[in-house]
Amino acid sequence: MKIKKEKTLMSGNEAMAEAAIKAGCYFYAGYPITPQNEIPAYMARRMKEEKRVFIQAESELSAINMVFGASAAGFRALTSSSSPGISLKQEGISYLAGAELPAVIINVMRGGPGLGNIASSQSDYFQSTRGGGHGDYFTPVLAPWCAEEAARLIMLGFDLADYYRTPVLILADAITGQMMEPVAMPLKSEFKNQIPEKSWALTGAKGRGQNIAKSFFLKEGALEVHNEKLKNKWEKIRNNEQRFFSYKTDDAKYLIIAYGSQARIAWEAIDILREQKIKAGLFRPISLWPYPEQGLQKCAKNVKKIFVVEQSLGQMLEDVKLALPGKEVKFFGKTGGGIPSVSEIIKFVKRAL
Amino acid sequence: MTKKFLRPPSLRPVATHYCSGCGHGILHRLVAEVIDELGLREKAIGIAPVGCAVVAYDYWDFDVCEAAHGRALAVATGIKRCRPENCVFTYQGDGDLVSIGMAETFHTANRGENLTCIFVNNACYGMTGGQMAPTTLIGQITATTPQGRSSEAKEGWPIKFSEILAGLEGVNFAARGAVSSPKEIIRTRSYMKKAFSNQLENKGFSIVEVLSPCPTVWQKKPIDAMRWIDEEMVKTFPLGIIKDR
Numbered sequence: 380m381k382i383k384k385e386k387t388l389m390s391g392n393e394a395m396a397e398a399a400i401k402a403g404c405y406f407y408a409g410y411p412i413t414p415q416n417e418i419p420a421y422m423a424r425r426m427k428e429e430k431r432v433f434i435q436a437e438s439e440l441s442a443i444n445m446v447f448g449a450s451a452a453g454f455r456a457l458t459s460s461s462s463p464g465i466s467l468k469q470e471g472i473s474y475l476a477g478a479e480l481p482a483v484i485i486n487v488m489r490g491g492p493g494l495g496n497i498a499s500s501q502s503d504y505f506q507s508t509r510g511g512g513h514g515d516y517f518t519p520v521l522a523p524w525c526a527e528e529a530a531r532l533i534m535l536g537f538d539l540a541d542y543y544r545t546p547v548l549i550l551a552d553a554i555t556g557q558m559m560e561p562v563a564m565p566l567k568s569e570f571k572n573q574i575p576e577k578s579w580a581l582t583g584a585k586g587r588g589q590n591i592a593k594s595f596f597l598k599e600g601a602l603e604v605h606n607e608k609l610k611n612k613w614e615k616i617r618n619n620e621q622r623f624f625s626y627k628t629d630d631a632k633y634l635i636i637a638y639g640s641q642a643r644i645a646w647e648a649i650d651i652l653r654e655q656k657i658k659a660g661l662f663r664p665i666s667l668w669p670y671p672e673q674g675l676q677k678c679a680k681n682v683k684k685i686f687v688v689e690q691s692l693g694q695m696l697e698d699v700k701l702a703l704p705g706k707e708v709k710f711f712g713k714t715g716g717g718i719p720s721v722s723e724i725i726k727f728v729k730r731a732l
Numbered sequence: 733m734t735k736k737f738l739r740p741p742s743l744r745p746v747a748t749h750y751c752s753g754c755g756h757g758i759l760h761r762l763v764a765e766v767i768d769e770l771g772l773r774e775k776a777i778g779i780a781p782v783g784c785a786v787v788a789y790d791y792w793d794f795d796v797c798e799a800a801h802g803r804a805l806a807v808a809t810g811i812k813r814c815r816p817e818n819c820v821f822t823y824q825g826d827g828d829l830v831s832i833g834m835a836e837t838f839h840t841a842n843r844g845e846n847l848t849c850i851f852v853n854n855a856c857y858g859m860t861g862g863q864m865a866p867t868t869l870i871g872q873i874t875a876t877t878p879q880g881r882s883s884e885a886k887e888g889w890p891i892k893f894s895e896i897l898a899g900l901e902g903v904n905f906a907a908r909g910a911v912s913s914p915k916e917i918i919r920t921r922s923y924m925k926k927a928f929s930n931q932l933e934n935k936g937f938s939i940v941e942v943l944s945p946c947p948t949v950w951q952k953k954p955i956d957a958m959r960w961i962d963e964e965m966v967k968t969f970p971l972g973i974i975k976d977r
Contacts, residue, residue, distance in 0.1 A: 406814055432813045436806070437839035444803035444836070448810025451797045452777075452818075456810070474800050581795040581811065583818050585774035591789045593780075593798035 384563035391526040391555040392417035394562045395485055398530035399457045400425055401564065402537040404483070406449035406456040408434040408442040410464060413497045414553040415487035418459040439464040443471030443484070450480040451592035453580025455537055459485035461553075462503050463494060465511075472546050473512030476609070477594025479579075481540035483533065484518075485549045487556035490716045498716025499553035501639060504694035507550050508668040515606055517613050519620060520548045520667040522638045526560040531569065532665070538570035541577075543616055550667060552690065554640035554718075616669055623671035624663040627653065628678040631660025633728060636675070636699055637688040638664050641719060645688050648724040659728060667695070672702035679703055686711065686728055688719055740764040742773045744793050753954025755911045755944030756784060759852060760791050762917070763823065766924045767794070770932070772819045777811055779804040783825040784859045785852070802833025805840035808847050819931055821848035827857045830866040830893045837897070844902025844936040848927045851894065851939055853908075854946040855965065862949030866891045869968055874949070890968050894941040898975035904930050905938040906974040912943065912961040916971065923973070935977075943969055 389397070396418045399407070407426055409419040419435065426433035432449070436442035442458045449456035460468060465486045475482050488503050490496040507520045519539050523529035529551055536547040581590050596602040624642075627649055628634065637645040642663040652659040662678050664671050679685060685703060687696045689712040696710050711727040713719050719727075739745060742764035750756045767776050773794050780788040782801035789796035799807040804822040812820040829837050829851050840847065856874055857863040863876040867890050871880040881887050898906040905927055909920030920942055927938035943965050945957035952960060 406810065408810070434809065434813065437835055440803065441806040441836050441839065444800060444806035445810035445813075447799070447803075448779075448797065448807035448812075449814045450810070451807070452811045452814040454814040470800055471803070474798070478798060581777045581797055582815065583775045583777060584794045589789070589793055590795045591797070593789070593796075595786060595798060597787070 386561040386563050388559055389526055389562045390417055390557055390559050391523070391529045391551060392487065392557065393421050394526040394530040394564070395533050395549065395551070396421035396425065397564060398533035399483070399537070400429060401566070402534045402568065403455050404431070404457045404537065405454040406432045406446065407458065408436045408445040409459050410436050410439045410442050412461045412464045414489055414557055415459050415461050415485065418485065439467035440471065443468040446482050447471055447475055447480060450475065450482045451478070451581050453577040453582060455541070457483045457485070459487070461487050461489045462491050462500070465503065465506070469512035472518065473510070473514050473516065474594050475546040476516040476518060477514060478592050479544040480546070480592060481544055482546045483536045483540055483549060484546055485551065488550065488552045496716050497553070499640060499690060499718065500714070500716060501552055501641065501690040502692070502694065502714065503550065504667065504691060507548050508670070508698070516609060517668055518546050518548050519543070519616055519669070520550050521622070522550045522665060522667050523555055524639055524642045524663065525555065526558065527562045529555060530562060531565050534565055534568035535570055538568045538574060539620065541574045542570070542572055543612060545612070550639070552639045620666055621669050621671040621673060622665035623674040624665060625674070625678050626661040628660035628662060630658055632658040632683045633686065633732070634660050634662055634679055634682045635686045635688060635724070635728065636662045636664070636695070638667060638695065641688050641690055644719060644721055645724055647721045648728070651721065651725055652728060657728070657732070664695070670698040670702060675699070675702045679706060684709065684731060686731070688712065688724055690714070690718065740768040742767050742776070742793050744791055746791065748791055749787070750784065751948045753945055753947035753957055754784070755852065755854065755942070758911045758917060759850065759942060759944060760788065762921050762924055763850060764792060766921065766928055767819070769925065770928055772928065775817065775819045777815070777818050777820045779808050779820070779822040781822070781824040781828045783828050785823055785825065786859070788823055802828050802831070803836055804828065804833065805845070805847065805849065806836045809840055809845050812845060812847055816846070819928065821850060821928070823850045824852065825858070826851070826853045826855065826865045826867040830891050837893070841897045841937045841939070842900045842902045846931055846934055846936055848931050849937070849939040850924065851941040852944050853941055853969065854944045855890070856946055856949045858946045858949055867969070869964065892969065894939055894974050897939055902937050903939065903975060904936040904977050908941040908943065908969055908971050908974060910943040910961050910966070910971055911945070912958040941969070
């Protein structure tokens with residue numbers, strides 16, 4: 380029997396918040412910043428209904444460290460912010476990575492650098508995919524292109540975080556966060572692996588020895604051993620968790636690569652280009668770290684030219700070049716809130732043919 | 733003959749890394765004694781700070797969480813809200829609690845979080861080599877106030893943070909003790925017991941500040957460091973209960 384899924388009109392921000400609740404998120408802490416304010420407002424109401432914890436923290440620093448505590452206590456914990464606030468959270472994210480504590484962090488990107496503006500942007504790609512804070516680490520980064528996928532990736536994010544014991548970043552942009560769309564709320568995550576019990580959690584040392592949550596390894600050689608262990612974990616994630624979506628890539632001669640809201644604009648451009656007998660296809664990374672280089676290499680095998688479209692000055696561009704050495708890669712990006720339009724993308728592709 | 737003065741089970745039988753004459757050893761013991769006396773070892777979750785006591789988990793035998801510098805009370809908030817049945821406390825120094833973590837401390841206290849905060853005031857940054865702390869006394873020589881802390885030079889005045897916190901509605905109990913003599917140690921222990929008991933009774937935020945010696949940074953013999961607490965520090969930081977609601 381096929382179950383008809385009920386759809387609700389929601390913003391991407393609300394969809395992510397509700398998905399977190401469905402995923403069993405017990406703790407949320409955040410600080411106001413545009414364009415993600417719908418998340419704390421939604422959580423303030425829903426977490427109370429669910430008899431879970433919502434805290435409006437005094438700063439982003441405090442919020443991420445509250446999440447550190449909630450996670451160390453063994454609970455699913457979430458914080459959300461936007462670009463300048465995410466910069467403030469980097470210290471805490473580094474500590475989470477070092478202490479191997481799971482958490483989900485939502486970044487609804489806005490313009491930068493500095494206070495920038497509140498318009499949509501994709502300029503935190505470097506920060507998100509290269510660790511972001513201090514030290515040798517990575518965080519899995521998932522980038523949704525619509526509200527429903529944002530909900531699915533939140534659920535996946537909590538599972539990845541628990542399975543690998545790592546902070547996971549959901550990298551949305553203001554368009555994806557703010558846009559209202561019909562959403563069929565997923566009931567469970569697509570993640571199939573069995574998530575182990577949190578025997579490491581701080582629960583009080585009853586009937587067992589002491590548990591410690593820490594990222595500090597002072598003794599000579601100890602940090603090297605710890606970091607090598609983390610490296611093995613990143614390698615495992617790199618091998619197992621590459622995700623992407625492709626559209627009309629089988630016979631494509633020209634491949635447009637874009638993520639998040641920009642991929643939706645590029646998607647429309649593909650159909651128009653196809654109508655004009657130009658064999659274009661779309662490659663959309665869903666995991667930005669690990670970058671889906673295997674998928675990209677496959678999709679780009681018989682392609683003549685690569686076109687990267689971003690709402691930045693060219694950040695993902697570097698990962699495309701790393702994945703496809705020797706391929707001709709063209710870049711079109713807009714920054715500071717500028718949005719590449721369908722017609723601009725078509726013009727950009729046709730100019731280079 | 734029976735042994736009366738025993739090591740509390742929550743304190744591991746190991747030597748600490750602290751300098752001779754340091755107050756942390758006494759304070760770790762007091763925390764362990766109070767936790768054991770109240771039967772909280774299996775419920776306790778401590779937050780170790782950044783500073784000399786960063787490896788407090790090596791000395792206490794219960795669950796301990798690390799916190800980034802200054803963020804101990806934010807971490808404690810996260811734990812306590814998820815696990816209200818546990819006994820959650822922070823153990824923090826003056827730089828951690830009053831300088832870099834002032835916002836976290838102030839707002840945690842103001843929310844009236846049901847937590848216990850042990851605040852070790854040694855009027856300097858010990859671990860990093862003896863720089864000026866927000867609690868450094870006027871005239872006190874440190875690595876970054878080589879002429880002595882001067883308010884005229886805009887180096888500020890020592891912050892009496894326990895008094896400031898006591899003004900907040902969310903704070904149930906605030907007291908300042910010292911480890912400079914057996915009498916003051918016993919008194920400090922009673923403040924700690926009150927601060928932990930308050931948490932069990934869901935009374936909100938309790939803070940116990942303790943004046944503690946740092947002979948290495950102060951460049952004093954251990955006994956002279958204890959005297960300096962009694963003769964100099966207490967003039968700026970008077971001992972006693974500041975607030976008990």
